[in-house]
Amino acid sequence: MTLGKKVKLRRDELKIGQAQLGELCGVSRRTIVSYETDKSLPREKSLRKLAEALGVTEWYLTHDDCTEPTAGINEEPFIQAARDQFGKKGAEEMADLLIKNEQMLAGGTLSEDQKDMFFAAISKAYFINKEHAREKFGRKKSDS
Incomplete structure (x- = not known):
């Protein structure tokens, strides 16, 4: 499911309008419409606010194959710390590292x-x- 469909589905579940979601995220209603129709993708800062407003993870929104809204919730603090200290690339590296290790431990003892x-x-x-x-x-x- 695309980011747009996930945003609309979650917004409907929360029973909030596009304008209200826009206010929560600091963007216009038109921007929310653009996300929901898959015409544009949120920038990094807007994505964080969008995920927070919808009560889901950034991972869930940005990975079409992810169906669990709280996927990666335990990793989010580490990813955010990496983003704060090292920027977008550091956050991506941290997310990749955590996912690979999570997969390694799945079903382990x-x-x-x-x-x-x-x-x-x-x-x-x-x-x-x-x-x-x-x-x-x-x-x-x-x-100098």
């Missing part, structure tokens, strides 16, 4: 505590290495 520890360790390693790469390869500040 790890306890919930072991899974939590694994995810915390992976996230910590990611941020440490990302910061190291930024220091090593990022733009140098000039002294």
Whole structure:
């Protein structure tokens, strides 16, 4: 199902109009119509607000094959932290990493505590290495 269909379906479930959803997201009714008819896609900031207003995840909205509105809800804080610290590319890398690890653990024999520890360790390693790469390869500040 496309982002547009998901937005319309969820908006109907919440019994809110296009104008009201637009107000919640900081966009016009016309923009909401454009999303719902798949004429345009929201930018990153608008996508976050849209997902929040609809009570769904960004992952759900942006992946046509995803049918669970709360898919990735546990990963959202990590993805948001990566976005805040490293931008869009960092958030995409974090999302990819989390999904691959989630798939790896699906059906496994790890306890919930072991899974939590694994995810915390992976996230910590990611941020440490990302910061190291930024220091090593990022733009140098000039002294002028």
